[in-house]
Amino acid sequence: MMNRIAESLFWIGRYxxxxxxxxxxxxxxxxxxxxxxxxxxxxxxxxxxxxxxAVFESVYRSYGEREVLHYMILDPNHMNSIQSCxxxxxxxxxxxxxxxxxxxxxxxxxxxxxLKSNETDELLLDAPFLFLKRAKEWLGxxxxxxxxxxxxxxxxxxxxxxxxxxxxxxxxxxxxSVYRSILEDPKKTSFYLFSAVRAxxxxxxxxxxxxxxxxxxxVVSLLVLNEKFPRSVLFGLGALEEQLRALRQLESADATYxxxxxxxxxxxxxxxxxxGNDAEEPALHDHLLRCMSVIHGLGxxxxxxxxxxxxxxxx
Numbered sequence: 001m002m003n004r005i006a007e008s009l010f011w012i013g014r015y016x017x018x019x020x021x022x023x024x025x026x027x028x029x030x031x032x033x034x035x036x037x038x039x040x041x042x043x044x045x046x047x048x049x050x051x052x053x054a055v056f057e058s059v060y061r062s063y064g065e066r067e068v069l070h071y072m073i074l075d076p077n078h079m080n081s082i083q084s085c086x087x088x089x090x091x092x093x094x095x096x097x098x099x100x101x102x103x104x105x106x107x108x109x110x111x112x113x114x115l116k117s118n119e120t121d122e123l124l125l126d127a128p129f130l131f132l133k134r135a136k137e138w139l140g141x142x143x144x145x146x147x148x149x150x151x152x153x154x155x156x157x158x159x160x161x162x163x164x165x166x167x168x169x170x171x172x173x174x175x176x177s178v179y180r181s182i183l184e185d186p187k188k189t190s191f192y193l194f195s196a197v198r199a200x201x202x203x204x205x206x207x208x209x210x211x212x213x214x215x216x217x218x219v220v221s222l223l224v225l226n227e228k229f230p231r232s233v234l235f236g237l238g239a240l241e242e243q244l245r246a247l248r249q250l251e252s253a254d255a256t257y258x259x260x261x262x263x264x265x266x267x268x269x270x271x272x273x274x275x276g277n278d279a280e281e282p283a284l285h286d287h288l289l290r291c292m293s294v295i296h297g298l299g300x301x302x303x304x305x306x307x308x309x310x311x312x313x314x315x
Contacts, residue, residue, distance in 0.1 A: 003307040005099060006158050008092040010303070013162025015089035016108070019082045020139040021170035022050055026072055027132045028174065028199030032181065033065075035191055041184070043068040049177040051080055069128060070120040082135060083115045101149040104142065111138045154250050161243040165302065168236030168267075169295040171200060175223050176288040179216070183285070190214040196223065200231045216284070224291075225271065233291065237268045244302075260302050267294045 029046050043063040047056050050072055059077075060067040075081045079088075090112045097105055115135075123131050143163075150156045178196040182189050193214040197206045202222055210218040226232045230239075241264040248257035270291065 005096050005155075007303075007307040008096045009155055009158040010162040010307070012089050012092045013159040013164075014166040014299075015085045015092070016139055016142060017163045017166040018080070018170065019085035019089070020136055021167065021174065022072065022080070022082050022085070023132045023135045023139075024199045024201075025049060025170070025174045025177065026069075027129065028178065028195045030128055030132075031195050031198070032178075032192060035188070040064075042181075045177055045181060046072060049173055051078060066120060066124060069123065073123065073128075073131070074115070074118060074120055083112075086112050086115055099155060101145070103145045103149055107138070107142045107145055111135075111142070114138070152246075154247065157243045157246045157250070161240055161247070161302065164236045164239040164243065165295065165299055167231065168233045168240065169292055169299070171223055171231055171233050171236065172288055172291045172295065174199060175219070176285060176292070179285060179288065182216070189216070193219045202229060202231060205229060220284075233295075234268060234271055237264055237271075237295070240264050241268070263298050263301050267298050270294050 026046060029042060033042050040063045043065065044053070046068055047053050047063065055078070056063075056068075056071055060071065071078055071081065073082045076083055076087070078084060086108070090108050093100065093105060093108055118131070146156075146159070150159075175196055178192050182192045185192075193216065194203070197203050197214070197219060200223060206214075206219070206222050209222065222229055222232065224233045227234050227238055229235055241261060244257065244261050244264060248261065251257065
């Protein structure tokens with residue numbers, strides 16, 4: 001597979017997954033905002049989690065609701081806004097349109113056009129919940145179409161590699177952001193933890209495993225350490241390893257494939273510090289930062305292994 005094609009597929013997977021995960025994190029914080037009086041501090045937390053505060057402050061005068069939602073959802077000049085992520089995924093798909101099912105182009109192009117037609121004031125008027133719900137549904141339709149129409153060949157495995165790498169990092173990012181809110185307001189620990197589980201789509205699974213015992217340890221066991229829950233960090237890393245092993249079988253026995261797989265295995269082993277009672281330690285934030293750093297570095301190394309220069313990585 002040519003490097004250019006592999007790179008486009010990898011970033012289609014990453015950008016579409018990033019857009020969905022950002023919608024989930026913003027939705028989680030919006031629910032927290034409805035139940036707390038955190039005010040500006042909550043909006044700052046969103047920008048810290050998904051954007052660059054220095055860039056935000058160079059453009060916007062305050063951390064108001066309208067400013068942050070525009071920056072994180074519809075700002076075309078912010079490379080990690082939902083609109084920008086979808087636009088970049090569309091650009092990558094367009095460059096290899098003849099390699100993928102036509103249905104994928106129709107879905108992603110339609111979603112990109114719909115995003116461009118939205119205005120921030122309308123988004124606030126109609127409630128961001130509805131907008132974010134529709135964004136998640138549209139991206140879910142894209143994933144579903146890919147699952148049901150793509151050959152399980154090099155193209156599929158490369159796109160899925162990008163998707164699961166991005167998912168692992170973003171799940172860790174979402175939980176870390178909520179955990180820092182807990183440190184600021186420990187009286188609302190259960191509510192914050194429920195918001196994180198709900199945003200990731202795991203409320204029903206959590207109740208089946210832990211009833212309503214929303215402790216930090218129980219939530220870490222689902223969102224970070226559960227190897228069977230598809231949005232957990234460990235599941236994402238395991239799926240990434242699976243996709244890379246499939247690529248290794250389809251492609252040549254180049255040493256770069258072995259190196260990439262070893263890096264994923266190492267990243268999974270790095271999660272061992274969160275086992276057992278460690279999840280309740282005050283140092284959990286440091287552990288999660290380390291986890292995100294390992295996964296983020298893994299993205300660059302996988303890029304180097306397959307197409308040498310990774311383009312458009314999260315700042």
